[in-house]
Amino acid sequence: MNLFLAMMSHETNTFSNVPTDRAQFEAHDLRYGGEIIETYRGTGTCLGGMIEAAERCGAVLLPSVAAAASPAGLVTRDIYQHVKDRLLSDLAVAGRLDGVLLDLHGAMVPEGLDDGEGDLIAAVRRAVGPSVPIAVTLDFHGNLTQAMVEGADLLHGYKTYPHVDMAERGVEAGARLAEVIAGRLRPTAAFRKPPLLPPLGSQGTARGPMRRLYDLAEEMEKDPAVISISIFAGFPLADIPEAGLGIYVVTNDDPALAESLAERLSRLSWEHRREFTHTALPVPDAVAAALAADGRPIVLADMADNTGGGAAGDGTEILRELLRVRARSAVVACLWDPAAVAACVKAGVGSRITLDVGGKVDGRHGAPLTVTGVVRTLSDGRFIHKGPMMRGLPGRLGPTAVLDVDDVKVILTTHRKQALDPEMIRFVGIDPLEEKILVIKSTIHYRAAFEPIAKEIIEVDAPGLSSSNLERFAFTRVRRPIFPLDPEATYP
Numbered sequence: 389m390n391l392f393l394a395m396m397s398h399e400t401n402t403f404s405n406v407p408t409d410r411a412q413f414e415a416h417d418l419r420y421g422g423e424i425i426e427t428y429r430g431t432g433t434c435l436g437g438m439i440e441a442a443e444r445c446g447a448v449l450l451p452s453v454a455a456a457a458s459p460a461g462l463v464t465r466d467i468y469q470h471v472k473d474r475l476l477s478d479l480a481v482a483g484r485l486d487g488v489l490l491d492l493h494g495a496m497v498p499e500g501l502d503d504g505e506g507d508l509i510a511a512v513r514r515a516v517g518p519s520v521p522i523a524v525t526l527d528f529h530g531n532l533t534q535a536m537v538e539g540a541d542l543l544h545g546y547k548t549y550p551h552v553d554m555a556e557r558g559v560e561a562g563a564r565l566a567e568v569i570a571g572r573l574r575p576t577a578a579f580r581k582p583p584l585l586p587p588l589g590s591q592g593t594a595r596g597p598m599r600r601l602y603d604l605a606e607e608m609e610k611d612p613a614v615i616s617i618s619i620f621a622g623f624p625l626a627d628i629p630e631a632g633l634g635i636y637v638v639t640n641d642d643p644a645l646a647e648s649l650a651e652r653l654s655r656l657s658w659e660h661r662r663e664f665t666h667t668a669l670p671v672p673d674a675v676a677a678a679l680a681a682d683g684r685p686i687v688l689a690d691m692a693d694n695t696g697g698g699a700a701g702d703g704t705e706i707l708r709e710l711l712r713v714r715a716r717s718a719v720v721a722c723l724w725d726p727a728a729v730a731a732c733v734k735a736g737v738g739s740r741i742t743l744d745v746g747g748k749v750d751g752r753h754g755a756p757l758t759v760t761g762v763v764r765t766l767s768d769g770r771f772i773h774k775g776p777m778m779r780g781l782p783g784r785l786g787p788t789a790v791l792d793v794d795d796v797k798v799i800l801t802t803h804r805k806q807a808l809d810p811e812m813i814r815f816v817g818i819d820p821l822e823e824k825i826l827v828i829k830s831t832i833h834y835r836a837a838f839e840p841i842a843k844e845i846i847e848v849d850a851p852g853l854s855s856s857n858l859e860r861f862a863f864t865r866v867r868r869p870i871f872p873l874d875p876e877a878t879y880p
């Protein structure tokens with residue numbers, strides 16, 4: 389059995405002015421051929437799961453291209469076309485193929501296209517023809533579209549946020565694809581897009597409305613006629629017509645069942661739409677609450693400055709307040725500021741310097757902050773994920789400095805990356821358990837690894853492009869009416 393394998397992953401925040409160009413992919417991940425297998429085998433990723441499934445059933449994998457970049461603004465035409473061309477040229481010389489495995493995101497917006505994944509899947513479908521099955525994994529934040537559903541035989545969305553089931557979904561996609569190839573499954577899919585745009589902060593699957601939906605989906609999946617159900621919370625900050633919640637049900641040769649289950653889940657999501665509203669504490673209140681809390685560490689979640697949601701990662705408002713109230717024993721993980729890192733490198737470890745940090749990308753994450761501190765450590769920014777997400781996968785923050793400003797330790801990085809793993813604090817020589825306050829720039833993902841170690845978690849409503857307060861954004865393209873932008877929207 390010959391299986392073609394490729395990955396392209398990007399979550400595009402169309403409100404961001406940071407273009408996602410080739411350099412952003414090179415800084416994160418841009419690999420070809422056999423290197424993909426070497427890098428991802430055994431990791432907690434979709435590719436890791438796909439490789440495991442393929443090897444389990446003795447398939448021959450034909451790895452093509454793997455491209456991923458930190459969420460930011462539109463993916464430039466140049467890099468999108470490069471990856472697509474590479475994928476199609478590898479397909480053209482692949483010889484006889486039995487199936488295709490694609491690890492995609494679902495909320496990628498290349499320049500001039502609303503639906504990057506729909507376009508990629510359609511291109512692969514044209515290349516392989518109607519009879520070669522295509523199985524695709526998609527992020528929980530994918531904005532499901534008709535083109536994705538029509539182009540692929542199987543879609544497998546992550547069922548968790550934090551995304552701790554990526555490898556599981558990869559295994560599932562590989563195993564189901566093998567069954568389709570063997571003629572044991574005949575996928576028939578249905579999907580629904582209720583007029584619902586859940587903010588990121590209320591999308592967690594541990595509790596709340598997404599848990600309710602997945603509890604019902606798990607019951608439905610016990611029916612052997614159901615192959616898989618994916619409920620995509622969607623990525624609200626990709627301002628495209630099809631942004632928002634999406635429900636996908638794939639059954640074995642039973643289209644009527646798929647339709648009825650999808651409709652039932654869609655109606656349930658709508659009935660509980662008000663549970664998707666989210667509130668967080670203003671910055672001064674949140675910092676005061678952290679200082680007053682017992683024990684350590686107390687996590688201040690900077691939800692709106694999550695690079696994993698396309699925010700700059702250089703927001704200063706919580707740091708500004710920590711310094712204003714003279715907080716001690718605090719860490720900011722992490723602040724993206726290559727110029728500040730360069731200044732620290734130039735000064736050297738142990739030097740006392742004054743510089744501007746953060747607030748440099750746009751006017752939406754607070755103004756730059758002038759600080760004086762001591763360069764505590766410098767590193768090359770390489771670490772290994774050790775938490776429940778992406779365990780085993782190497783991470784690269786680029787040259788990284790820790791600036792100690794009166795015991796508020798600011799981790800300054802050269803690459804943009806969400807602080808979702810305590811290892812991103814440990815590898816620079818700081819023990820997160822010993823600190824009073826951890827400012828974590830992440831919306832939900834940090835919970836997988838930080839909930840078990842945090843004495844308390846406080847969600848902060850600081851400014852930023854991954855804010856769950858959707859009133860902060862001027863939407864122009866998403867279909868209307870849609871809840872909660874239009875509170876009186878009705879179910880179609």
Ligand SMILES: [Zn+2]
Pocket residue numbers: 527528529551
């Ligand atoms: Zn996601």
